[in-house]
Amino acid sequence: MEYIKAFAPATVANVACGFDIFGFAVDEPGDVVELRRRDEPGIVITDITGDGGRLPRQADRNAVTVVMLRLLEKLGRSDLGCEVVLHKNMPLGSGMGSSAASAVAGVFAINELLGQPLSREELLPFAIEGERIACGSAHADNVGPALLGGFVVIRSYQPLDVFRVPVPASLHCTLVSPDIEVNTKDARYILRNEVSLKNAISQMGNVAGLITGLMKEDFGLISRSMVDVIIEPVRAILIPEFNEVKQAALESGALGCSISGAGPSMFALSRSRADAERVGQAMQETFAQAGITGVVHVSGINQEGPKVLEKK
Incomplete structure (x- = not known):
C-alpha cells in the first residue's frame, strides 16, 4: 500500500459524572489524515488544513505524527518514509476530542499502511501519547472511544484497563459547539485536588447508575444518573x-x-434522533439569544471508531 486516507471521530468525554473514565464516539465531525509513502526515511507533515496555522508542523510536536513515530520505533520500522496531510474538521479547544481524533487517525492510518501489525487495543497506548503532546495530560477518555468506538470506560490507567459498554440502539447525542474556546490546560487547572466525602459518594452512585442504565436500556435511570457534582x-x-x-x-x-x-x-443524550434534533435546536437558540453562534451535530453512538476512506 502506497497511500491511505483515514477518518477518526469526535468524542464526548467525561459524560457528566465520569470524569476521565467515560467517553463515547459520535458520527461527526472528525479528523482526516492522508499518508503517502516517500523514498526517504522519516515522517514529514506536508500540510495541515482547518487549523488556521496554529498547529506545529514538526513531526515530533504534533499529535498526529508523534504517535506514528512512537509506533514505528516500537516496530523497528524507523526506516519508513511518509508524507502526512492532516485535515482538521473541528475547532481546537472545542471539547470534542480534537487532538484525540488527530492522534487516533494518525496511529490507525500508519498501522493500516503497515498491514495491521497491531490490534486497536494495542494501539491505544500510542494514541494516549498524542494527548500528552497536545494538552500535557495522557488521558484516554477521548482516544479510547475514538479508537475503539462505542461507549468506553477507563477502569484503570496503571495498568491500562479499557472496555466498552453496550448502549441502547436508539440513544442519540446532541453536540453543540459554541464559537468560543476553552483551553484544556486551563480547564484542568481550575479543578480542585480534593473533594468532600459526600460528593464522592454521590458521584460514585451516579457512575454506577449511568452504566447500569445504559446496559439495561433504562432511560429513566440514565437520566437520573447524568449528574456531576x-x-x-x-x-x-x-x-x-x-x-x-x-x-x-x-x-x-x-x-x-x-x-x-x-x-x-x-x-x-436523548431517547431518539427526533428528540435529539429538537434538543439541539433549543440549545442553539439559547446560545443565539446571548449572541453566541455555534454548530449542532446529532448522531447515534458511533460503534465503528476510525475507518479507511481510501487506499491504493
Whole structure:
C-alpha cells in the first residue's frame, strides 16, 4: 500500500459524572489524515488544513505524527518514509476530542499502511501519547472511544484497563459547539485536588447508575444518573449561558445535559434522533439569544471508531 486516507471521530468525554473514565464516539465531525509513502526515511507533515496555522508542523510536536513515530520505533520500522496531510474538521479547544481524533487517525492510518501489525487495543497506548503532546495530560477518555468506538470506560490507567459498554440502539447525542474556546490546560487547572466525602459518594452512585442504565436500556435511570457534582459546577463558569442552555435541553426532552470534555461544547443524550434534533435546536437558540453562534451535530453512538476512506 502506497497511500491511505483515514477518518477518526469526535468524542464526548467525561459524560457528566465520569470524569476521565467515560467517553463515547459520535458520527461527526472528525479528523482526516492522508499518508503517502516517500523514498526517504522519516515522517514529514506536508500540510495541515482547518487549523488556521496554529498547529506545529514538526513531526515530533504534533499529535498526529508523534504517535506514528512512537509506533514505528516500537516496530523497528524507523526506516519508513511518509508524507502526512492532516485535515482538521473541528475547532481546537472545542471539547470534542480534537487532538484525540488527530492522534487516533494518525496511529490507525500508519498501522493500516503497515498491514495491521497491531490490534486497536494495542494501539491505544500510542494514541494516549498524542494527548500528552497536545494538552500535557495522557488521558484516554477521548482516544479510547475514538479508537475503539462505542461507549468506553477507563477502569484503570496503571495498568491500562479499557472496555466498552453496550448502549441502547436508539440513544442519540446532541453536540453543540459554541464559537468560543476553552483551553484544556486551563480547564484542568481550575479543578480542585480534593473533594468532600459526600460528593464522592454521590458521584460514585451516579457512575454506577449511568452504566447500569445504559446496559439495561433504562432511560429513566440514565437520566437520573447524568449528574456531576464535582467537575461541572467548577467548569460551568467557563461557558457563557451554560445553565440556560442546559435547562433548555432538559425542557426539550433531553435525558441529561452536561459539558463535553473540557468544554465549551455541550452535549445532551436523548431517547431518539427526533428528540435529539429538537434538543439541539433549543440549545442553539439559547446560545443565539446571548449572541453566541455555534454548530449542532446529532448522531447515534458511533460503534465503528476510525475507518479507511481510501487506499491504493
